[in-house]
Amino acid sequence: MNPLRSVEEPPDASSGPEDDAPRSYSVPDPSPPPWQPARVEQKSVPLAIILAVLVPGLGHVYLRRFAQGAAIFVVVVALLLLYFLVITVILGVAIWAWQVYDTYRTANEFNRVVRESGARPW
Numbered sequence: 001m002n003p004l005r006s007v008e009e010p011p012d013a014s015s016g017p018e019d020d021a022p023r024s025y026s027v028p029d030p031s032p033p034p035w036q037p038a039r040v041e042q043k044s045v046p047l048a049i050i051l052a053v054l055v056p057g058l059g060h061v062y063l064r065r066f067a068q069g070a071a072i073f074v075v076v077v078a079l080l081l082l083y084f085l086v087i088t089v090i091l092g093v094a095i096w097a098w099q100v101y102d103t104y105r106t107a108n109e110f111n112r113v114v115r116e117s118g119a120r121p122w
Helices: 045-054 058-062 066-081 086-117
Strands: none
Touching: 045 058, 045 086, 058 066, 058 086, 066 086
16 A cells, blocks of 8 residues: 555546536526616606796706805805896806806716616716
């Protein structure tokens, strides 16, 4: 007997039959994964624009840009409250018009990202 050689050698992994593995290991599981991301709906561009026209910043809030919407509202209202200065009224109306366009642009960007990735962009 050779002292350097063990009496029992472990079986070689490649020599065993493949039928010993349970069938569940070789067949893919057809069930869905336990967690799937929620489906994100696209935002309505006309609704976002209507909200932005009615109240400055509300279109941004609808698009989940809460801080930007609140900032727009505060700035426009502060400028319009200084109605006795003509330049503040002109500036307030200009910002109001800009935020309507920005709402349109942001809504389209939101919908594009949702279509491409299925997730919210922000």
